[in-house]
Amino acid sequence: MSKPSAAIVGGAAGALALVAIVIGVVWFYKIHCKNLSNKNSETGSSDPSAIVEWSRGGPSSGVRQGARLFTLEELDQATKHFDESSLLGYGSFGLVYKGLLRDGTVVAIKRRPGAPRQEFVSEVTYLSEIHHRNLVTILGYCQESGFQVLVFEYIPNGSVCNHLYDTRLESSTKLEFKQRLSIAVGAAKGLCHLHGLKPPMVHKNFKTANVLVDEDFIAHVADAGIAKLLEKIEEAGPSRTSSVNIFQDPEVGASGVASEMSDVHSFGVFLLELLTGQEALDIGSLGSNESLFQWVESRLSSNTLVDRRLAGSFTGEGMRDLIRLTLQCMSFPGRRRPKMEMVVVELERIKEKEMAMTTVMGEGTDTFALGSVLFT
Ligand SMILES: *[C@@H]1O[C@H](CO)[C@@H](O)[C@H](O)[C@H]1NC(C)=O
Numbered sequence: 001m002s003k004p005s006a007a008i009v010g011g012a013a014g015a016l017a018l019v020a021i022v023i024g025v026v027w028f029y030k031i032h033c034k035n036l037s038n039k040n041s042e043t044g045s046s047d048p049s050a051i052v053e054w055s056r057g058g059p060s061s062g063v064r065q066g067a068r069l070f071t072l073e074e075l076d077q078a079t080k081h082f083d084e085s086s087l088l089g090y091g092s093f094g095l096v097y098k099g100l101l102r103d104g105t106v107v108a109i110k111r112r113p114g115a116p117r118q119e120f121v122s123e124v125t126y127l128s129e130i131h132h133r134n135l136v137t138i139l140g141y142c143q144e145s146g147f148q149v150l151v152f153e154y155i156p157n158g159s160v161c162n163h164l165y166d167t168r169l170e171s172s173t174k175l176e177f178k179q180r181l182s183i184a185v186g187a188a189k190g191l192c193h194l195h196g197l198k199p200p201m202v203h204k205n206f207k208t209a210n211v212l213v214d215e216d217f218i219a220h221v222a223d224a225g226i227a228k229l230l231e232k233i234e235e236a237g238p239s240r241t242s243s244v245n246i247f248q249d250p251e252v253g254a255s256g257v258a259s260e261m262s263d264v265h266s267f268g269v270f271l272l273e274l275l276t277g278q279e280a281l282d283i284g285s286l287g288s289n290e291s292l293f294q295w296v297e298s299r300l301s302s303n304t305l306v307d308r309r310l311a312g313s314f315t316g317e318g319m320r321d322l323i324r325l326t327l328q329c330m331s332f333p334g335r336r337r338p339k340m341e342m343v344v345v346e347l348e349r350i351k352e353k354e355m356a357m358t359t360v361m362g363e364g365t366d367t368f369a370l371g372s373v374l375f376t
């Protein structure tokens with residue numbers, strides 16, 4: 001076994017120790033989050049933006065917004081009659097358009113053919129009540145003239161795919177390591193929020209294409225709950241046995257039952273794409289720890305695991321910890337994977353450390369003093 005691969009496999013074996021540390025940190029956070037919630041906007045469940053959303057839309061304020069019912073005419077105008085020039089892409093819910101509402105709000109509009117269904121309304125109403133700064137919010141819906149339409153907030157800078165491996169945008173953006181870590185933290189918090197709902201919500205279709213970034217490169221996870229919505233409203237059940245989905249947990253393929261743990265697997269594949277800078281096309285059949293380690297080993301020994309564009313912009317320790325976390329998220333059996341709550345804590349630890357290193361090198365600010373106090 002070569003040295004680097006031994007380190008990785010050894011590292012994965014040391015996973016339990018790491019998990020123990022992470023549990024400790026989660027515990028620490030829980031004890032201290034009351035004191036910190038005012039100062040530190042980055043602590044998962046004590047996220048002030050969530051609190052703001054709650055006080056704005058919560059029952060006490062009496063202005064709970066809920067899902068707005070749009071008319072097809074309004075959405076038709078917003079998209080210049082669903083013109084091709086308004087087209088943003090194609091997703092699991094059909095074509096996606098950019099729209100400009102009369103009040104000036106820019107939105108993303110997803111349209112698919114479908115007869116009106118009461119389940120559609122109740123599901124969308126439920127989904128529209130989920131607010132978090134790292135989730136794309138559903139604003140409303142429309143069921144008219146043989147179409148089902150969903151209206152979402154618009155996230156201006158597109159999906160992480162565009163910035164990671166879309167060659168058309170070649171040198172326009174190069175996400176550096178710390179940016180990738182920030183995006184990973186944001187996306188993890190979005191998933192963590194879903195898993196913390198009562199009852200927990202499984203995303204079911206988490207993938208890099210569903211992680212959108214705004215102008216500040218803050219991550220917003222899209223399409224939460226849409227896979228389940230489609231299962232409910234599609235007449236013949238989930239008919240689309242879509243082509244191989246590399247993000248899907250192989251264990252779900254066998255049992256058909258998605259869980260928080262299968263979201264964690266999908267998140268691991270997302271982390272893998274973040275660190276390789278490539279679509280994880282060739283990991284399709286990695287259904288066991290052994291094949292996963294073998295794949296990572298071979299990439300390490302041929303020096304093709306880490307995105308070349310990252311050269312010189314990361315610490316070995318930070319990268320090693322990220323690879324280790326990626327392997328844990330993708331490991332088998334699913335119940336041995338870390339919970340998203342722990343993934344958030346570990347990613348934040350890696351990010352803070354990476355930031356602190358930059359501070360030492362003279363680039364950063366003193367805003368990370370809190371981070372170093374927290375983790376010592
Ligand atoms: C992303 O946002 C930046 C500004 O923060 C902008 O310059 C850039 O063009 C945007 N890229 C895309 C693909 O939208």
Ligand SMILES: *[C@@H]1O[C@H](CO)[C@@H](O)[C@H](O)[C@H]1NC(C)=O
Pocket residue numbers: 012013015289327328331332333336
């Ligand atoms: C796979 O690896 C994880 C740690 O990364 C470990 O907890 C789990 O027990 C391993 N599974 C098997 C089947 O060896």
